[in-house]
Amino acid sequence: MEIQPNQNLGIVVAGSVEKGTEVxxxxxxxxxxMVVGRYVTIEGKKRRFFGMVTDISLGVTDEExxxxxxxxxxxxxxxxxxxxxxxxxxxxxxxLTISDALTGVIEEPQPVKxxxxxxxxxxxxxxxxxxxxxxxxxxxNFNIGNPLDMETKLCLNLEELVKRSNGxxxxxxxxxxxxxxxxxxxxxxxxxxxNLIFDMHNExxxxxxxxxxxxxxxxxxxxxxxxxxxxxxxxxxSRHRGVSTDFVVRIGYDEIEPEDISLLRQTLNLTxxxxxxxxxxxRHLGKGWMLKTLDMPDSDETEALLQSMNIHESTFSNLRRxxxxxxxxxxxxxxxxxxAVNSILEYLERGINxxxxxxxxxxxxxxxxxxxxxxxxxxxxxxxxxxVSMAGGITSPTPLVIxxxxxxxxxxxxxxxxxxxxTIAREMRKYNVTLxxxxxxxxxxxxxxMSQLGTKITCLLxxxxxxxxxxxxxxxxNELKTVLARLAPKQQALIFxxxxxxxxxxxxxxxxxxxxxxxxxxxxxxxxxxxxxxxELFE
Amino acid sequence: MSTKIGExxxxxxxxxxxxxxxxxxxxxxxxxxxxxxPKVEIFGIVCQSGTAGIEPGRHPVARGxxxxxxxxxxQSSPQLMKLLRSEFQVLVxxxxxxxxxxxxxxxKPAHIHAFVHxxxxxxxxxxxxSSDFLSILVNTRLEIPVEELITATLREMSKGRxxxxxxxxxxxxxxxxxxxxxxxxxxxxxxxxxx
Numbered sequence: 001m002e003i004q005p006n007q008n009l010g011i012v013v014a015g016s017v018e019k020g021t022e023v024x025x026x027x028x029x030x031x032x033x034m035v036v037g038r039y040v041t042i043e044g045k046k047r048r049f050f051g052m053v054t055d056i057s058l059g060v061t062d063e064e065x066x067x068x069x070x071x072x073x074x075x076x077x078x079x080x081x082x083x084x085x086x087x088x089x090x091x092x093x094x095x096l097t098i099s100d101a102l103t104g105v106i107e108e109p110q111p112v113k114x115x116x117x118x119x120x121x122x123x124x125x126x127x128x129x130x131x132x133x134x135x136x137x138x139x140x141n142f143n144i145g146n147p148l149d150m151e152t153k154l155c156l157n158l159e160e161l162v163k164r165s166n167g168x169x170x171x172x173x174x175x176x177x178x179x180x181x182x183x184x185x186x187x188x189x190x191x192x193x194x195n196l197i198f199d200m201h202n203e204x205x206x207x208x209x210x211x212x213x214x215x216x217x218x219x220x221x222x223x224x225x226x227x228x229x230x231x232x233x234x235x236x237x238s239r240h241r242g243v244s245t246d247f248v249v250r251i252g253y254d255e256i257e258p259e260d261i262s263l264l265r266q267t268l269n270l271t272x273x274x275x276x277x278x279x280x281x282x283r284h285l286g287k288g289w290m291l292k293t294l295d296m297p298d299s300d301e302t303e304a305l306l307q308s309m310n311i312h313e314s315t316f317s318n319l320r321r322x323x324x325x326x327x328x329x330x331x332x333x334x335x336x337x338x339x340a341v342n343s344i345l346e347y348l349e350r351g352i353n354x355x356x357x358x359x360x361x362x363x364x365x366x367x368x369x370x371x372x373x374x375x376x377x378x379x380x381x382x383x384x385x386x387x388v389s390m391a392g393g394i395t396s397p398t399p400l401v402i403x404x405x406x407x408x409x410x411x412x413x414x415x416x417x418x419x420x421x422x423t424i425a426r427e428m429r430k431y432n433v434t435l436x437x438x439x440x441x442x443x444x445x446x447x448x449x450m451s452q453l454g455t456k457i458t459c460l461l462x463x464x465x466x467x468x469x470x471x472x473x474x475x476x477x478n479e480l481k482t483v484l485a486r487l488a489p490k491q492q493a494l495i496f497x498x499x500x501x502x503x504x505x506x507x508x509x510x511x512x513x514x515x516x517x518x519x520x521x522x523x524x525x526x527x528x529x530x531x532x533x534x535x536e537l538f539e
Numbered sequence: 540m541s542t543k544i545g546e547x548x549x550x551x552x553x554x555x556x557x558x559x560x561x562x563x564x565x566x567x568x569x570x571x572x573x574x575x576x577p578k579v580e581i582f583g584i585v586c587q588s589g590t591a592g593i594e595p596g597r598h599p600v601a602r603g604x605x606x607x608x609x610x611x612x613x614q615s616s617p618q619l620m621k622l623l624r625s626e627f628q629v630l631v632x633x634x635x636x637x638x639x640x641x642x643x644x645x646x647k648p649a650h651i652h653a654f655v656h657x658x659x660x661x662x663x664x665x666x667x668x669s670s671d672f673l674s675i676l677v678n679t680r681l682e683i684p685v686e687e688l689i690t691a692t693l694r695e696m697s698k699g700r701x702x703x704x705x706x707x708x709x710x711x712x713x714x715x716x717x718x719x720x721x722x723x724x725x726x727x728x729x730x731x732x733x734x
Contacts, residue, residue, distance in 0.1 A: 061719045061720075062719060062720055062721075062722045064722035064723065065722055068722075068726075070726075070729075074733065076707075076708075076711075076729070076732070076733045077711075077726070077729045077730075077733065079708055079711075080708055080711030080712055080714075080715060080729060081715060083712070084711075084712040084715035084716060085715045085719060085722070085725075
């Protein structure tokens with residue numbers, strides 16, 4: 001029999017604030033109906049508590065029963081012992097207090113600082129309770145899915161969410177990309193922030209791929225043609241995929257700074273002296289240093305020049321070998337006619353979100369080089385603008401959210417302090433720029449950066465280190481570990497941090513069916529243009 | 540209707556002994572009997588019974604060597620009916636006053652010479668709505684094994700009920716709570732109840 005929301009599940013028999021409460025399951029409730037991650041309310045004498053089932057266990061009143069249990073065919077004895085000498089118990093982590101039972105005052109959910117008293121009754125959380133805790137879908141609240149095993153909508157306040165850097169984690173193939181796309185759609189609908197997406201696998205611009213299915217799913221531009229611009233590094237590839245692009249990004253060698261090379265030291269296998277040499281070469285050769293370095297002939301003059309700069313021959317050849325892959329990137333030109341940074345900024349200022357597709361250039365070198373170059377220059381402009389606005393009292397620039405994939409490559413312990421993303425993650429929203437970090441190896445990301453992420457959404461992770469890294473510093477970490485490790489490999493995720501009052505496991509909204517697309521229209525009613533565009537799309 | 544079966548000849552707070560009005564007409568082990576007094580009805584479970592000579596010093600002797608049946612023995616020696624008597628012991632398990640049943644000991648013992656009745660099916664059903672009385676049985680020291688008495692009692696009570704299984708399970712659960720910490724003893728009883 002399915003458990004009813006008002007049914008008594010059991011009573012509190014033990015507990016501690018740190019470890020949570022132990023609840024003896026009522027004999028009328030079957031232990032098999034209980035699920036880790038379910039939400040419950042505990043009716044204390046003075047207040048109501050809201051918590052999550054983090055563990056379920058079987059107990060016996062007498063250890064002897066486990067040693068000599070009734071025979072398998074002795075149904076009678078088993079029936080008698082069940083619920084009398086054997087029992088189920090739930091481990092519940094109270095997380096919030098949701099109202100004052102004495103006065104009946106409904107207040108904002110508060111973090112838990114105490115425990116329900118002995119024998120307090122435990123019930124499944126009702127839809128109304130869930131709504132009170134997680135909010136209703138409205139102007140700034142976006143429905144990202146349903147809590148596991150519930151019909152209630154789980155809503156995120158996206159205005160709040162984008163105020164800090166956030167992370168989406170999960171093993172490969174667990175639905176990170178779907179989740180990100182969902183979140184981006186939400187941001188486009190409900191928050192004032194603009195997005196810059198470094199789209200390594202061409203998933204977010206026009207259409208995304210669908211694992212195991214034919215064809216693709218719609219992405220941002222098909223929903224918000226007037227609010228999304230697709231930039232590409234690989235025009236030919238974009239054309240093949242039938243994507244109409246707004247801008248083809250070309251990067252001039254003269255735009256590359258020694259700092260940009262410095263952070264590629266791991267990828268390019270550069271030694272420390274080689275990195276040093278880059279700075280010296282820039283000083284000596286000026287703006288076109290990179291081409292000049294690559295084109296330097298093996299002559300006595302070169303030798304003399306290197307000697308004058310104190311660069312050893314082996315260092316120089318290490319540098320040249322390292323720089324060779326960069327040279328092979330077709331989107332690099334001696335001098336770009338149109339400055340990509342300026343174009344991106346121009347779009348962003350008009351409130352248009354920019355997706356930068358990498359086409360075929362999915363290797364780490366290209367992605368890191370471009371993402372870091374563009375982001376650091378854009379960040380600089382935002383910094384300047386914010387500082388001006390602070391001094392002059394004019395409005396600060398619209399918040400910008402930068403989405404990066406394979407984040408551990410930018411944010412690992414060795415280079416997090418060099419890359420712009422490390423700075424953004426640490427300095428947070430001071431300059432109105434935040435990150436949306438997507439990664440499958442959270443353990444490789446610098447701890448300092450991880451600790452600065454406001455909200456984390458994680459799909460299934462099974463590596464112990466990754467789980468540790470994601471849950472570091474979270475209240476009830478051990479309990480959440482159990483929940484995290486038991487998520488389904490697909491379409492289930494755990495969200496916790498700044499934007500939600502308590503951690504919650506959920507099933508993200510459907511994506512890819514006509515019905516799911518239609519549902520997204522409703523929320524964008526305010527955007528008349530987008531609505532019209534979408535209508536046309538379905539005709 | 541309950542039937543009068545005997546009369547109390549010895550009484551304490553916890554138990555009483557009754558003499559049967561007729562030789563060998565003894566209530567079954569574990570059956571529920573009651574003593575109706577003016578203000579209170581005392582309920583008890585038959586926990587022991589037996590037949591012996593009236594005088595303690597005179598031991599009955601065998602008389603049936605030349606008789607065909609047991610009945611013939613009594614026919615040829617009619618005095619036996621007067622020289623022998625049947626008695627049974629009852630463990631007090633509750634009482635009823637002002638229409639309400641309490642499954643714990645009454646404040647006063649039953650009177651000597653009070654009549655003992657065998658309870659009717661209706662009364663048994665009414666009394667056995669709760670199985671709190673089982674704790675009295677469990678915690679008593681008797682000549683016969685308590686497990687035997689408990690099994691006999693529950694069997695007697697379940698007779699004539701339509702919901703025998705449900706009754707046994709409910710009683711079994713009560714026993715489980717009472718005997719928590721003594722699983723072996725519980726198992727002994729449950730095995731007997733199952734058969």
